Amino acid sequence: xxxxxxxxxxxxxxxxxxxxxxxxxxxxxxxxxxxxxxxxxxxxxxxxxxxxxxxxxxxxxxxxxxxxxxxxxxxxxxxxxxxxxxxxxxxxxxxxxxxxxxxxxxxxxxxxxxxxxxxxxxxxxxxxxxxxxxxxxxxxxxxxxxxxxxxxxxxxxxxxxxxxxxxxxxxxxxxxxxxxxxxxxxxxxxxxxxxxxxxxxxxxxxxxxxxxxxxxxxxxxxxxxxxxxxxxxxxxxxxxxxxxxxxxxxxxxxxxxxxxxxxxxxxxxxxxxxxxxxxxxxxxxxxxxxxxxxxxxxxxxxxxxxxxxxxxxxxxxxxxxxxxxxxxxxxxxxxxxxxxxxxxxxxxxxxxxxxxxxxxxxxxxxxxxxxxxxxxxxxxxxxxxxxxxxxxxxxxxxxxxxxxxxxxxxxxxxxxxxxxxxxxxxxxxxxxxxxxxxxxxxxxxxxxxxxxxxxxxxxxxxxxxxxxxxxxxxxxxxxxxxxxxxxxxxxxxx
Ligand SMILES: Cc1cc2nc3c(=O)[nH]c(=O)nc-3n(C[C@H](O)[C@H](O)[C@H](O)COP(=O)(O)OP(=O)(O)OC[C@H]3O[C@@H](n4cnc5c(N)ncnc54)[C@H](O)[C@@H]3O)c2cc1C
Numbered sequence: 001x002x003x004x005x006x007x008x009x010x011x012x013x014x015x016x017x018x019x020x021x022x023x024x025x026x027x028x029x030x031x032x033x034x035x036x037x038x039x040x041x042x043x044x045x046x047x048x049x050x051x052x053x054x055x056x057x058x059x060x061x062x063x064x065x066x067x068x069x070x071x072x073x074x075x076x077x078x079x080x081x082x083x084x085x086x087x088x089x090x091x092x093x094x095x096x097x098x099x100x101x102x103x104x105x106x107x108x109x110x111x112x113x114x115x116x117x118x119x120x121x122x123x124x125x126x127x128x129x130x131x132x133x134x135x136x137x138x139x140x141x142x143x144x145x146x147x148x149x150x151x152x153x154x155x156x157x158x159x160x161x162x163x164x165x166x167x168x169x170x171x172x173x174x175x176x177x178x179x180x181x182x183x184x185x186x187x188x189x190x191x192x193x194x195x196x197x198x199x200x201x202x203x204x205x206x207x208x209x210x211x212x213x214x215x216x217x218x219x220x221x222x223x224x225x226x227x228x229x230x231x232x233x234x235x236x237x238x239x240x241x242x243x244x245x246x247x248x249x250x251x252x253x254x255x256x257x258x259x260x261x262x263x264x265x266x267x268x269x270x271x272x273x274x275x276x277x278x279x280x281x282x283x284x285x286x287x288x289x290x291x292x293x294x295x296x297x298x299x300x301x302x303x304x305x306x307x308x309x310x311x312x313x314x315x316x317x318x319x320x321x322x323x324x325x326x327x328x329x330x331x332x333x334x335x336x337x338x339x340x341x342x343x344x345x346x347x348x349x350x351x352x353x354x355x356x357x358x359x360x361x362x363x364x365x366x367x368x369x370x371x372x373x374x375x376x377x378x379x380x381x382x383x384x385x386x387x388x389x390x391x392x393x394x395x396x397x398x399x400x401x402x403x404x405x406x407x408x409x410x411x412x413x414x415x416x417x418x419x420x421x422x423x424x425x426x427x428x429x430x431x432x433x434x435x436x437x438x439x440x441x442x443x444x445x446x447x448x449x450x451x452x453x454x455x456x457x458x459x460x461x462x463x464x465x466x467x468x469x470x471x472x473x474x475x476x477x478x479x480x481x482x483x484x485x486x487x488x489x490x491x492x493x494x
Contacts, residue, residue: 004029005274007489008264010249010289013041013430014475015466016279017232018482021073023277024239026490031271032241033264035248040229041279041430042437043475048417050369051317053376054226055421056437057475058358059194059328060219061212065139065476066228069483073235081227086363089218090328092187093406100187101326104217117181124214127178131211138208142448143471143480144487172199174207186332190354193380196308196441196473198340203444218328222364228475252276252289252462259294260461275461275489282440282452282468283433296457306446308438308473309343309380310423312387314396316375317368317417322359324407325373329357331406347382349391355379355399372416377403384434387423396420439468447472454484455492463489 005028009020012034020032038044042056060066060083067077077083089102100116102109106128114121175188189199191209221227237243253263253270261276278285283302286295332354333339342350358376361368368374377399404411423435432439440446454469456462465485467473472481 006031006272007275007277008033008271008273009277009279010252010264010285011035011041011279011466012039012233012243012245013279013466013478014043014228014232015478015481016041016277017229017236018069018073018479019277019279019465019485020241020243021232021236021239022482022486023489024236024241025073026486028275030236030241032236032243033247033249033266033271034243034245035280035431036429037246039233039243039245040226043225043229045224045226045229046315046419048419049317051372051374051417052224052360052367053315053317053374053419054224054358054360055313055315055376057225058360058376060221060225061194061474062216062476063219064216065480069476069479070231070235072483073239075231075235080231082222084220084222084363086218086220086327088326088328089213090330091326092183093329093331094183094186095334098183100183102187102214106214109214113179113184116184117179120179120181120184123178127207128211128214131207132215134205135208135211143477144484169204170200171202171204171206174204175199182336183332186336190330190332193309194474196436196438197306197443198344200337200340201306201344201441201443203442203447205447206442220327220360220363223366224360224364225475249280249289252278252285252294252459254291254294254459259459261459273461275463275492276459277463277465277485277489279464279466281431281433281436282464282466284431285464287433288431290459294456294458297452302433306344306441306443307383307434307436308441310383310385310426310432310435311421311437312379312381312392312395312399313421314375314377314399315417315419315421316377316400316411316415317372318375318411318414319369319372319416320410320414321371322373322375322407322409322411324409325357325359325362325375327359327362329359331355331357331403343380343382347385349381349385349395350379352402353379353381353395353399355403357403380437381422383423383436385423387435392420392422438473439466440473442472454481455488461492 007028007030009016009032020030024030044055092100110121113124192199192202251265255262264271356378361373426432426435463485465481
């Protein structure tokens with residue numbers, strides 16, 4: 001290319017940063033505009049009084065995907081951060097003092113399943129072998145598809161190639177057919193929350209996530225998940241991406257004759273573009289940055305979609321060591337199905353929710369001062385709820401008290417940092433539709449060919465990257481989204 005085509009990337013989340021770097025490597029001139037002061041989007045971090053908090057993602061799964069994307073950029077993970085495999089995947093608490101520990105050692109987990117339900121150890125082994133096959137086919141043949149040209153029949157044919165795998169029905173239907181014990185069912189089913197759904201509305205296909213958890217393991221970059229953002233930002237900048245922070249895009253202007261996006265406007269400046277890649281929330285961008293005639297998915301479309309939950313997140317810095325928690329911890333209440341109804345069927349604030357506790361200082365002393373712990377407590381809640389100060393504070397208080405009873409340790413009297421984040425913060429910080437944490441849930445009707453496309457149908461040079469589009473939600477998956485967009489854009493040939 002003698003005169004380089006110019007790409008404007010709107011948003012500096014994981015998707016925007018990785019696309020910007022990949023496109024620059026392909027020879028484009030790339031400028032990235034991010035509304036916030038710092039990069040990373042939902043994967044931002046904050047620090048206070050020596051405590052460090054990853055604000056969003058905390059589970060580093062599917063390490064081979066990170067390896068692959070960084071390899072495309074010319075790097076090895078070991079050049080970028082120190083990645084360790086956690087010896088304990090997570091600890092699960094139930095009511096009445098029942099706890100389970102899931103280890104990186106599969107044999108130990110098979111024993112736990114066997115001890116809990118006769119025959120469940122062997123069943124888990126067989127189940128994971130089947131999900132392994134499905135996982136491998138997905139990663140090899142399906143995940144990088146752009147679904148633009150593929151016919152439904154071809155897609156279904158691929159699925160038919162899979163012998164002995166139950167792909168019909170929900171995640172829960174597959175699990176409950178094999179395991180009777182409800183604790184074991186919940187241990188296998190909670191991962192649907194990573195996909196923005198519930199065991200009842202997530203298709204059976206996604207049982208591959210159990211293989212990712214039990215077999216591929218849970219990993220951690222020393223220094224925190226933000227190391228991924230730091231690595232991507234540095235690579236992008238070293239390659240020559242121009243990054244402008246505190247620059248919120250207001251409009252994508254379209255040349256109406258050519259049906260191409262030609263100028264991206266912020267309050268400060270107009271940026272000329274040959275291509276535009278949107279990493280900002282898809283719903284927001286279509287409804288707010290484009291005129292109606294150029295929206296592929298209008299307000300009516302988004303109103304009817306199943307959005308993934310929002311979250312009430314409590315970041316706590318405490319000046320004591322907590323003995324009874326592991327790095328990742330989960331509490332599951334006894335009203336499992338009803339809890340998901342609170343999110344998806346009859347949206348309202350929960351009174352006794354299940355929740356997740358991240359305590360990275362267990363593994364990484366740099367995350368908290370000596371003799372302290374940094375905690376993130378996350379409660380998934382329905383999107384679109386009103387989150388007044390009173391509601392947020394009352395629920396946070398209740399959860400902290402509950403956690404103290406659950407682990408038998410005093411927390412309240414040791415809090416030195418406390419911050420609460422929920423719907424209104426997701427909306428104001430990321431322009432998140434209904435304050436969703438994860439974008440579009442992976443229901444059957446919102447998966448693969450049914451997910452909003454990586455390329456606009458109305459504007460020839462407009463692309464979308466990130467968790468709303470293909471392949472979907474999660475840090476590694478969003479990085480793969482950037483590979484799809486890079487492929488599409490380089491082949492676009494306007
Ligand atoms: C609480 C929480 C926990 C999670 N846990 C995990 C986990 O454990 N493991 C995992 O793999 N994934 C996890 N995820 C999911 C993962 O973080 C996301 O899927 C991924 O980070 C999404 O990246 P993205 O690039 O699509 O979007 P975002 O991170 O949202 O990036 C979009 C960017 O666009 C910017 N933007 C918006 N509007 C504009 C505008 N008008 N102009 C300029 N910029 C704009 C935003 O500020 C943002 O920086 C979690 C997410 C959350 C919220």
